[in-house]
Amino acid sequence: MPDTLYDALIARVRSSTKARVVVEAAALTGGLIDRGLIRSVVDLDRGEVDAIFDELTRGRVLQAVGKNRWRFHHELLREVAAELSPPSVQRRLHIRIADALVAGAADGTPEWPQVAHHYEKAQRFDEAASAYQKASINARQRGALIESQNHLARALENVERLPASHARDLHEVDIRLERGFLSSTATGHASAEAAAEFERCLQLISDEPGLALYATFSGLWSYYATRGDLRRATQLVEALRLRLADMPDWYRAATDAVFGSLAVFRGEFDSARAILEAAALAVESLDSAEIEGAWFAPNDPVAGMYTFVGFTRFIQGDLAGAEESFTKMERRCQTLPFPHGPFTLCYGHTIESLIRTEAGQTDRAAQLLGDVAAIGQQAGFDEWVMIAASAGANTSSRSPVAGGARDPAALEEHIQNLTVVVEAWRAAELISFLCWYDAALAQTLLAAGRKEEARDRVDLALQMAQETDWHIxxxxxxxxxxxxxxxxxxxxxxxxxxxxxxxxxxxxxxxxxxxxxxxxxxxxxxxxxxxxxxxxxxxxxxxxxxxxxxxxxx
Known part of the structure; x- marks a missing residue:
């Protein structure tokens, strides 16, 4: 830094206490200085602040870069100015800056990362964590999942610096619920990282009933179901149903929808449909918008309920009724913010594609899976890109087999593709709907005249069903x-x-x-x-x- 700039800075701050206050505050706000913000931070009237800015500009301490915007003439100059005051004064200034950023946001949405930074520097760790959470929500709603996860990591770091207390534990739970939700959204239902976050929440909550416990269970059940542990998933939902006495009505409807979905997985279609149809009727009379802030599985429970109402209707012979329910699912997804909306739409389209394939409507199934792949690629949902390819292999194998193809050479590509699918799913411990792909492979092997291999494949799938309770x-x-x-x-x-x-x-x-x-x-x-x-x-x-x-x- 040139000596002349340093000398100009020291001369200004030594000549005027008021100038020093303005310089210190300006240095702590960061690279770009908003004069309006400084006016809100320092105890000086508007004219005094404006005069000091003019003086600092003439002295080449500050440089105007736009209307009401300045920066230090040299970054090292800003760093020196930031260290002029003792730590206690710096902390007070950081608090004032953070509070002013929040109060001055025209739309009520300040730059939350900046707010969090200033609260963090002020050692107001609880407020810093909350601000990072809000920054995470904003990033998530823009579809910036990695940025959102990074903000939550900073939020957790700040909470961990707080003294032990019940309130601190509940704040940690809030952050870990969001972290688990984003992990399962980014990497899929079977995310081990998500499960670890939710399990930590259970440790912190213990058996305390309330929204936090419900939210944690909402995140865990889909993990266990996807990994093939339907018994554990069912235990979680049954335990939750016993704790709903003081909860809003939509909690019960959403939990019943999950319980009905688990019955579908177990192959209990009569009871599943009764539960799901009743839940659908209940939801029609409830305001389900509030579910969004308390549901940490990547699938929205209401849209998921419509998906499985459609599934059970088809399995019981009513494709027209299934189509009606899938339309409701799609409409519901269109009202949901990111990532619940597009993620749940991927799930619903995939289940519908299975039904369309079963009904012999393979062209429609392929169209749905194309939509899933496109959404997955656009939103960064790696799981759905993979699932779309897997379900696509299932769908593409059905037409030639149903059409009577028996040439082993013509069927070999389908056999190889389906073999890759089932081996990849087992390696990833993704059990949900694996039976569909095992069955498709067995049927293709049968068509190619490879009966023993087909029987072995079916036996493997049936053994998995016994081990996991997936009898769908x-x-x-x-x-x-x-x-x-x-x-x-x-x-x-x-x-x-x-x-x-x-x-x-x-x-x-x-x-x-x-x-x-x-x-x-x-x-x-x-x-x-x-x-x-x-x-x-x-x-x-x-x-x-x-x-x-x-x-x-x-």
């Missing part, structure tokens, strides 16, 4: 395994098991397929049973796979 696709797996047998008794046993299981579960679509396979295999003795299943379908239902099965009996 067991009836279909049993039906597919029947096709791998050469022994008539084994074929009949698996088809009968598939038919009876689908009936117990309330899976009408799967029951129809098992009855149709039994008719193809055993002929006329099974016609009446197939007709009886078809008669139980709701009126007005018509889609490619249903039409194909109806054609079997004329």
């Amino acid at each position: 696709y067991d009836a279909e797996l049993l039906r597919i395994r029947a096709q791998t047998h050469d022994c008539a008794d084994a074929v009949e046993a698996d088809l009968r098991a598939a038919l009876e299981l689908a009936r117990r579960q309330g899976a009408l679509v799967f029951e129809l397929r098992a009855a149709a396979d039994a008719f193809r295999w055993g002929g006329e003795p099974h016609r009446a049973e197939l007709l009886a299943v078809l008669d139980r379908f709701p009126a007005g239902q018509d889609w490619p796979d249903l039409a194909r099965l109806r054609s079997l009996v004329g």
Whole structure:
């Protein structure tokens, strides 16, 4: 720094106490100095501040860079000025600057990172943490997930500098809930980092009922369900349901929606649909907007509820009703901020694509998955890019198999793609809906004439179902395994098991397929049973796979 600039600074601050106050405050505000902000910080009238700015500008201490904007003529000059006052005075100035930034924001939204910085320098760690949280929310709403996570890391650092207290623990919980939410959004439902944050929240909360406990459970259940631990996920939701007595009505509706979703995963379609349809009716009369601030799973519970209402309606033969529910899901997602809105839309579109694939509407399924991939790439949702590719491999394999393709060479690419999918999902310990991909691979292996490999694949999937309680696709797996047998008794046993299981579960679509396979295999003795299943379908239902099965009996 040139000596002349340093001498000018020292001369000004020694000649006037008021000038020194202005210089110190200006130095602490940072590189760009707002004269209006300085007026709010120092105990001088407007004219005095303006005169000092003019004097400092003439003395080449400050340099005008725009209307009411200045900077120090040299950065080292600013650093020297910032150290002129003792630490206690600096802390008081930082508090005043932070308070002035908040009070002076025209729209009520100041530059929260700047506010947090000044509170941090003032050693007001609680206020600093809160300001970093607000900075994180703003970044998140812009879709800047990494920036949002960085702000939360700073917030946690500040809270950890506070003395131990119950209030400090609750503040840490607030921050860790957000960190867990962002981790699961960025890397997926099975994020170990997210689970660690939520588990730490449980340690801090203990068994204290209230919003924090509910919010923590909302984040944890989807992690356990995705990792295949449905028993643990169900225990969490059941424990939560026992603590809802003093909570708003929407808590109960949202929790029931989750409970119904878990029943879907277990293959309990009758009870799942009853719970989900009741929850959907309850939500219609409630203001669910407040859910957004208290739900830390990446999927919105209301949109997720509509997704699984649609799923159960289809499984029970009502594709038209399913379409209505998926429309509600999409509308709900359009009202939600980032990341809940686009993340949940990816989930809903993926589930709908599975249904469209099952119904034989593979073109529509591919379109939905294309949308999922595009949203995932745009929003930085790596999980959804991967899931779109995985579900796409499932969908693309179904058309040639359903169309009668039996050339091993023509099917090899599909076999290789699906093998990569199932191996990747198992390596990542992603269990949810893995059974669908196992089944698609088994069917493609069957079409290529590789019966033993197909049977091994089905057995692996059924074993996983027993270990995890994910029984959503067991009836279909049993039906597919029947096709791998050469022994008539084994074929009949698996088809009968598939038919009876689908009936117990309330899976009408799967029951129809098992009855149709039994008719193809055993002929006329099974016609009446197939007709009886078809008669139980709701009126007005018509889609490619249903039409194909109806054609079997004329």
